[in-house]
Amino acid sequence: MGTSNACLRKASEFVDSPNVILAKFASYSISLKNNTPASTDSGSKNAPQSVETNGAQSLFGVLTSPSSSEIVKISSSCVSEKIVKIGADFWNSKISTMSYDDQIELSVALFLDMAVRDKSIMAMNKHVKIEARSLKFLNMVGWLIRILHGDYGSNLEESFRTLGNIHKAMGLRSDHFVVMRVSLHDTFAHYFPHDYGIKQQYAIDFMFLLASNLMMGEAMTLPCDDSDYLSSLQACLHSAVGREYLYRYLQQTWCDEIVIYLQGIRKFEQQTNDKGRFMIARNIVDVSINAESDVAVNISSDTRLNVMRLMSEYEEQFALSSLQACLHSAVGREYLYRYLQQTWCDEIVIYLQGIRKFEQQTNDKGRFMIARNIVDVSINADSDVAVNISYECRMNAMRLMSEYDEKFRMKEDIKISSSMFESVTEEMYVLIFENHW
Numbered sequence: 001m002g003t004s005n006a007c008l009r010k011a012s013e014f015v016d017s018p019n020v021i022l023a024k025f026a027s028y029s030i031s032l033k034n035n036t037p038a039s040t041d042s043g044s045k046n047a048p049q050s051v052e053t054n055g056a057q058s059l060f061g062v063l064t065s066p067s068s069s070e071i072v073k074i075s076s077s078c079v080s081e082k083i084v085k086i087g088a089d090f091w092n093s094k095i096s097t098m099s100y101d102d103q104i105e106l107s108v109a110l111f112l113d114m115a116v117r118d119k120s121i122m123a124m125n126k127h128v129k130i131e132a133r134s135l136k137f138l139n140m141v142g143w144l145i146r147i148l149h150g151d152y153g154s155n156l157e158e159s160f161r162t163l164g165n166i167h168k169a170m171g172l173r174s175d176h177f178v179v180m181r182v183s184l185h186d187t188f189a190h191y192f193p194h195d196y197g198i199k200q201q202y203a204i205d206f207m208f209l210l211a212s213n214l215m216m217g218e219a220m221t222l223p224c225d226d227s228d229y230l231s232s233l234q235a236c237l238h239s240a241v242g243r244e245y246l247y248r249y250l251q252q253t254w255c256d257e258i259v260i261y262l263q264g265i266r267k268f269e270q271q272t273n274d275k276g277r278f279m280i281a282r283n284i285v286d287v288s289i290n291a292e293s294d295v296a297v298n299i300s301s302d303t304r305l306n307v308m309r310l311m312s313e314y315e316e317q318f319a320l321s322s323l324q325a326c327l328h329s330a331v332g333r334e335y336l337y338r339y340l341q342q343t344w345c346d347e348i349v350i351y352l353q354g355i356r357k358f359e360q361q362t363n364d365k366g367r368f369m370i371a372r373n374i375v376d377v378s379i380n381a382d383s384d385v386a387v388n389i390s391y392e393c394r395m396n397a398m399r400l401m402s403e404y405d406e407k408f409r410m411k412e413d414i415k416i417s418s419s420m421f422e423s424v425t426e427e428m429y430v431l432i433f434e435n436h437w
Contacts, residue, residue, distance in 0.1 A: 032418065080206075082294055083256050087203030088149040094192055104131050106191055107138035113183040114176075121179070124171045144211040145204075164215030177212040180357055184208065198264040199287045202256070237262070257295040261288040278318055285311045316433075323429060323437060327352070343436065347385040348428060351378040355421060367416045368404055374421065375401040389427045397424055407411060 098106065111134035115122040125133050140163070147159065184204065188196040237240035243266075247259045264284040271277045288297050289307050326332035333356075337349045354374040361367045378387050379397045400420055407414050 024222060076308060080254065080256060083203050083206050084145075084149050086199055086294075087207045088145055090195065090200040090204065091145050094195055095138075095142065103137060103138065106187065107131075107134035110134065110180075110183055110187045111137060111190070112185055113180050117183060118176065118179045120171075121176060135182070141208065145207055148207050160211070160214040161217070164217060166328065167215065174212070174216045177216065178207075181205065181208055181212075197283045197287060198260055198267070199293075202260045202263060206251070206256075237266075257288065257297050260295050261297050264288060275318075278314060281314065282311060321430060334392065340432075340436065345436070347378065347387050348431070350385050351387050351424075351428060352376060358421065359418060364414050365402075365418055368408060368414050371404065371416055372401060373422060387424070387428065389424055393423050393427055397421060 030111075095103070095106070111121075111130060134172075143163075159234060170234060173318065185201055188204070189201070236246050243262075248258075248263070250259050261284070264287065268277060268280045268284060271280055285307060287293055287295060289304055289311075290296060290297075291304060326336055333352075337352070338358050340346070351374070354370065354377065358367060358370045358374060361370055377383055379383060379389075379394055379401075380386060381394060397420070404416060405416055
């Protein structure tokens, strides 16, 4: 990859205030509408020093008025190696390793999603086998990623133009690539829900957008009848056109990590389901907040640690609620018990089964008999299936049971609290969280 290290800028170098960012972006955005070069400050910290920032000649500046010679020159020196590697790693680990049958299934799903969005795609392919044509589409994306991830040869421009001419001969237009871009994300998100996160989607989108413009020789432009989104940064982020152009501007100034974060936050804010919001939040923290991430945003240490702490608390709550949901489900309990038995944790299963009987029992005498059995079998350290709990927790349960035994012998009324084994159960949950969940 012929990419200068100066191109791989960190977010820490992006120090402009929101107002300064908006002022620069306004100039940039207006130039997009008028299709004229936007001035980029070559002395700014936002511009890679190894790249000539002459007018609109920067990576995403050419997306609105591409010139083949400019695109090749820019792509060969300015493509972010970090972002391209993320996209290539996803493709190589998930798509390339799929069996032929699985690739056919994935490619057909992609093709049909495109056909639903644009009926002309199916009309163009009604005389060909869907499986073969679908696989060609998927392989084309793989080829784009491989060529962008590899060393750029002198024939890059010719290779892209040749492929673009083939697509044009088939009747494909730039707007078909807009449809494919959306379908690509939806299909990958469906088939790889845990692996196609914010970072991977951003990288694939980056590479697909760049390559498709190189092939077709024209940009995926957006309708833009007014500039109301330039009134404020918030207005910009609430406008579909404003967001897209802002993302392109930030990409132009090598602030990919900011775009990834903003895209993640938008998904987070649009999600109304608590579980869905939790999953998105965890992905944002892993990708954008964790200092060890390769696309972490530049924020203060206090803010970073505070978010990490909150996420840790939510993860504990999520784990507790999901384990409780599992134990309240007949199917969930059965599978959990089987798993614990396979991992040689029979004593935990015996305790959980005893506790379930204890909680279901409403009669005090019946509850007493079950409690005594739980203590004898699972709490007493001399039992061969005693659970692994703290000494204090064990002694407290034994003491309570001794008090109840005394009342039982004296024929006194026994009122056993349902929280008698609460501390033991909490320690069991922690044990499952740390070793099995």
